[in-house]
Amino acid sequence: MADPSKILARVRACGANILLDGMRLEIVNPSRLPEGASAFIRQNAKAIAAFLDSEAEFEERAAIMQFDGGLTRPAAEYLTKLLLSSPPAGADRADWSWFVSEAAKAIDHAIPRRAA
Known part of the structure; x- marks a missing residue:
């Protein structure tokens, strides 16, 4: 299985992004991705979603500690x-x-x- 953090880094380096909407992935600027990237993202969707969920939890906790x-x-x-x-x-x-x-x-x- 591919590393979700590396997948996201490559996607973001292309000028695109992957967002988590509930448990559904949304690709922002999919036209900037190379051919086959969307299929690869779909194949690794569960791992990417879990990573994005933990990334969001990290950001939320850090922001609370910073601002509150x-x-x-x-x-x-x-x-x-x-x-x-x-x-x-x-x-x-x-x-x-x-x-x-x-x-x-x-x-x-x-x-x-x-x-x-």
């Missing part, structure tokens, strides 16, 4: 990556949850806030 929490954008993205990450192989899920919570507290206290 007062974090800088880089700090908000860093914390979002941590919060959405899976535990390392062999790690207990409860231990990982505790670690992420403690790391988030440390980041919350250590990272400078943007000016109000």
Whole structure:
């Protein structure tokens, strides 16, 4: 199976884009894509949709931390990556949850806030 992030990068490099409307993919500027690209996108639609859904969740969480929490954008993205990450192989899920919570507290206290 192809990597959805690489598919999106190639599509966007052509001047097109793929949007997720519910669970339906919409290709923006499909005429800019090379022949066969639309069929390839359809073949990988489930993986692309799942990737776009997780990308949207990431953006939403980072924006909330940035605008409501007062974090800088880089700090908000860093914390979002941590919060959405899976535990390392062999790690207990409860231990990982505790670690992420403690790391988030440390980041919350250590990272400078943007000016109000």
